[in-house]
Amino acid sequence: MSNKNKTEVIVVGAGPAGVSAAITLARSGKEVLLVERGDFAGDKNVFGGTIYTEQTAEIFPEFWKTAPIERAVSSQKIFMLTDNSSVQFEYKYEGEANAYTVYRSKWDKWCVLQAQKEGAFFAPKTLVKELILDNGKVVGIDTGMEKFYSDIVIIADGVNSLLAKQLGLRNKIKDKDVSLSVKEVIKLPKEKIEDRFLINENTGAGCKILGGPLKDMMALGFMYTNKDTISLGFSAGIDDLKKHKIIPYELLEQLKNHPSILPYIKNGVTVEYSSHLIPEGGFNSIPKIYDNRVMIAGDAAMLVNNVHFEGTNLAMLSGRLAAETAIDALNRQDFSASVLSDYYKKLQNSIVMKDLETHKNTIDVLRKNIHALTSLYPEFACEFFDILTSADSIPKKVKYNNFMKKFIKHKGISSSFPLLVYVLEKCIKK
Amino acid sequence: MNINEKLSTLKYNKDNESHLSVDNDKCMRCKDKVCTYICPANVYEWNEEKCIMTIRYENCLECGACKIACESENITWHYPKAQYGVKFKNG
Numbered sequence: 001m002s003n004k005n006k007t008e009v010i011v012v013g014a015g016p017a018g019v020s021a022a023i024t025l026a027r028s029g030k031e032v033l034l035v036e037r038g039d040f041a042g043d044k045n046v047f048g049g050t051i052y053t054e055q056t057a058e059i060f061p062e063f064w065k066t067a068p069i070e071r072a073v074s075s076q077k078i079f080m081l082t083d084n085s086s087v088q089f090e091y092k093y094e095g096e097a098n099a100y101t102v103y104r105s106k107w108d109k110w111c112v113l114q115a116q117k118e119g120a121f122f123a124p125k126t127l128v129k130e131l132i133l134d135n136g137k138v139v140g141i142d143t144g145m146e147k148f149y150s151d152i153v154i155i156a157d158g159v160n161s162l163l164a165k166q167l168g169l170r171n172k173i174k175d176k177d178v179s180l181s182v183k184e185v186i187k188l189p190k191e192k193i194e195d196r197f198l199i200n201e202n203t204g205a206g207c208k209i210l211g212g213p214l215k216d217m218m219a220l221g222f223m224y225t226n227k228d229t230i231s232l233g234f235s236a237g238i239d240d241l242k243k244h245k246i247i248p249y250e251l252l253e254q255l256k257n258h259p260s261i262l263p264y265i266k267n268g269v270t271v272e273y274s275s276h277l278i279p280e281g282g283f284n285s286i287p288k289i290y291d292n293r294v295m296i297a298g299d300a301a302m303l304v305n306n307v308h309f310e311g312t313n314l315a316m317l318s319g320r321l322a323a324e325t326a327i328d329a330l331n332r333q334d335f336s337a338s339v340l341s342d343y344y345k346k347l348q349n350s351i352v353m354k355d356l357e358t359h360k361n362t363i364d365v366l367r368k369n370i371h372a373l374t375s376l377y378p379e380f381a382c383e384f385f386d387i388l389t390s391a392d393s394i395p396k397k398v399k400y401n402n403f404m405k406k407f408i409k410h411k412g413i414s415s416s417f418p419l420l421v422y423v424l425e426k427c428i429k430k
Numbered sequence: 431m432n433i434n435e436k437l438s439t440l441k442y443n444k445d446n447e448s449h450l451s452v453d454n455d456k457c458m459r460c461k462d463k464v465c466t467y468i469c470p471a472n473v474y475e476w477n478e479e480k481c482i483m484t485i486r487y488e489n490c491l492e493c494g495a496c497k498i499a500c501e502s503e504n505i506t507w508h509y510p511k512a513q514y515g516v517k518f519k520n521g
């Protein structure tokens with residue numbers, strides 16, 4: 001850096017968004033300072049979870065050869081729970097994995113090391129207290145002890161983004177737009193994990209859990225296999241947690257002890273408990289993400305597709321697009337909002353905004369049908385299997401009729417599957 | 431496994447100063463006291479006798495839920511200073 005306290009771009013936050021912004025800038029020879037409040041990148045971060053191969057490889061080609069990955073996901077499972085039973089669907093596949101489980105503490109650290117190798121300057125143990133403004137324009141960062149200046153600041157400080165808030169680009173987050181997750185990392189012998197999840201030495205499983213203890217809330221459980229641990233947790237909308245007065249760690253215990261979940265983690269030892277927020281407001285909650293000399297990427301910009309469990313990939317892509325916009329602005333030496341608005345256009349043309357727009361209203365629809373989705377469907381699915389497999393003295397016809405009557409009684413279902421209900425109703429009338 | 435057992439799996443570097451604070455008068459008038467149950471680290475406890483909120487900030491997981499959940503926007507919420515607070519070894 002020419003002047004000790006001045007650089008071309010400062011990136012705040014070394015999560016997936018920040019690190020891909022930093023590495024993209026470094027690769028094109030720009031000066032970039034990546035600041036992170038953690039002792040190292042990753043020690044403040046928590047996710048499920050899996051990173052996605054294609055979008056990760058765009059930033060880190062062939063990362064699976066050297067990065068600290070846990071398992072290549074080859075099995076995706078959905079659990080539909082009632083209070084004491086479940087129906088489970090599994091999708092298994094061979095070949096190239098499209099996702100890998102990782103630990104954030106190891107993964108984020110490795111990513112930053114790659115950015116450093118490419119020329120990014122990394123400052124860990126550095127908490128940005130606030131942005132420095134000059135006539136309302138961002139000119140640098142203030143850590144309370146030191147000030148650093150730059151032509152452009154990329155804000156990638158995660159879901160709570162105190163910095164976007166400082167700029168007035170983000171208002172107070174609404175409690176329906178954010179989920180709280182709690183999770184445990186549970187240690188077990190490798191072979192036990194492989195036997196229980198029907199995976200082999202290097203492959204892994206990712207599971208989503210609906211209903212049971214999580215019923216009637218915008219809540220989803222998850223379970224991921226690492227080499228010798230299982231990550232088990234859930235996330236739930238803050239509005240729902242409030243409505244039902246939920247104590248998150250008690251709900252986590254209920255999930256762990258559900259008869260369909262317990263066998264997977266039995267005799268495991270919890271080696272870490274953690275918690276984090278997920279921005280889940282989708283398209284309608286995205287704030288203004290650029291202004292003079294500043295852009296916002298990743299969770300700080302609320303870029304999460306919770307219908308498909310995607311966050312890290314959208315963070316990486318948005319970080320890269322912000323960096324590409326910054327490179328262009330630096331080449332033109334014009335850091336105005338009108339030049340940086342290109343970032344928004346780039347996002348619109350990318351999978352980020354396209355997918356978020358596709359699911360613009362999905363969350364509201366799910367919210368409206370949450371009782372059907374998390375209580376009735378699991379119950380019906382279990383009852384269906386029960387009828388199919390139970391041999392007793394009740395005539396089958398009586399069972400079918402009872403099942404169908406119960407099935408169409410519920411408005412949640414009838415509004416979701418109007419055609420099916422129509423057909424069923426016809427059948428019963430006959 | 432209770433919350434204390436869960437929290438005992440974590441490493442913290444404890445600061446002497448709290449990064450969280452509330453206005454007790456507002457809490458006194460708050461009916462739901464959502465912070466006292468929604469916090470995944472059981473940081474907040476209302477002391478009925480003294481009418482003050484006990485804040486076990488040293489257990490905080492730095493998630494931000496309390497700040498969003500509190501309807502009266504009564505929680506002054508910062509990240510702990512650099513090098514302080516929770517450290518996740520897996521995440």
Ligand SMILES: Cc1cc2nc3c(=O)[nH]c(=O)nc-3n(C[C@H](O)[C@H](O)[C@H](O)COP(=O)(O)OP(=O)(O)OC[C@H]3O[C@@H](n4cnc5c(N)ncnc54)[C@H](O)[C@@H]3O)c2cc1C
Binds near residue numbers: 037041157159233297
């Ligand atoms: C329980 C859970 C499960 C998830 N599962 C998945 C999954 O399976 N797959 C997936 O793709 N996504 C998943 N996500 C979402 C994903 O983790 C996020 O979308 C992603 O991490 C966002 O990246 P980011 O870089 O924007 O923010 P973060 O990863 O949050 O990074 C922000 C960084 O900024 C630092 N920081 C914050 N403030 C400051 C400051 N003032 N000064 C300096 N540094 C600062 C933080 O320490 C942090 O390192 C999950 C999230 C959660 C919570």
Ligand code: SF4
Binds near residue numbers: 460461465501
């Ligand atoms: S929710 Fe807010 S106002 Fe209510 S007790 Fe907690 S901090 Fe106080």
Ligand code: SF4
Binds near residue numbers: 450490491
């Ligand atoms: S930030 Fe999270 S862990 Fe910390 S006090 Fe608030 S709710 Fe509790």
